[in-house]
Ligand code: ADP
């Protein structure tokens with residue numbers, strides 16, 4: 472399918488007004504588009520900088536009608552926006568990614584089934600619809616991680632389960648009195664590292680991708696991403712890119728998609744599954760791709776805009792190896808008092824690109840911004856990043 476590109480001056484819309492929508496708005500606006508955001512929060516980071524901010528709930532018919540009337544194309548910044556809202560909008564204008572793909576990403580069970588269909592290795596798992604299903608859990612899934620199939624993010628909605636005896640308690644805790652909550656138990660795999668591929672797929676099926684990202688999480692939240700050409704052997708990188716491309720193609724996906732992978736340590740799991748196991752997908756730009764604003768000649772946000780507007784996709788080129796550090800609300804607090812980090816000291820370091828999302832309330836674990844450190848080689852970027860982390864108070 473092809474479509475005439477939307478001309479600058481057209482309005483592009485996004486459901487959700489957080490930092491992803493804000494950075495996407497920046498990219499859309501620099502290409503000359505107007506932006507519209509649907510988010511109930513009057514202070515949403517993207518609402519603050521968009522031409523139009525529709526302040527309504529995601530399923531509010533009036534809010535959706537206002538977006539349909541104002542916009543020529545729509546996207547979403549998070550997968551938990553009701554697929555029904557996207558489906559309703561899709562009757563009136565192009566929506567990318569489409570509701571069917573977002574629905575798969577919303578549900579860990581559907582997501583895993585999709586990976587299996589694509590022939591990509593996944594962690595051994597079992598979907599647990601109710602407490603009766605716990606008795607049939609095979610021993611080989613323990614120790615495991617019990618996750619709700621829906622609405623989990625940043626390590627929320629999951630519990631590590633060391634033994635069978637811990638399963639009923641963990642299941643009850645995740646259900647929290649709601650019997651319709653379905654869980655999935657995954658075998659806990661021995662991880663050597665984690666990585667991700669951010670790709671963009673156009674309406675015509677053309678696929679481009681960012682360079683592979685190496686990701687470190689802290690307390691379930693992405694903490695550090697490193698990007699450089701030698702991060703993994705070329706064959707492994709290609710393997711991840713091919714798997715991600717296959718996952719997108721089989722979803723008939725249009726837009727930016729992130730695919731997260733586990734790299735396994737040597738051992739029986741690696742012998743059985745291979746070195747690379749797919750973890751999950753995010754149907755949108757991803758925190759691990761934020762570096763692309765400063766390290767690549769096309770960012771993940773511009774790619775999303777190009778997909779939506781029906782513009783050509785150019786393969787992004789990494790022009791600078793980089794390290795990205797997330798800035799969580801904790802950094803604003805020291806000894807119980809709130810104070811801003813020393814931005815001037817940070818910006819005195821070479822190759823530092825600071826991004827703050829315009830959030831006023833610095834809460835524990837809240838993503839307030841990120842900093843990308845670019846350099847001519849990864850060793851220099853790491854060296855500067857260590858200095859930046861020390862002066863911001865980011866734990867090593
Ligand atoms: P979220 O949606 O919160 O990002 P993930 O499924 O990606 O949830 O899990 C968060 C983190 O927990 C992963 O990045 C990884 O570090 C760890 N993890 C999740 N599943 C497994 C697993 N099966 N084996 C080992 N570690 C896991």
Ligand code: MG
Pocket residue numbers: 731751
């Ligand atoms: Mg994850």
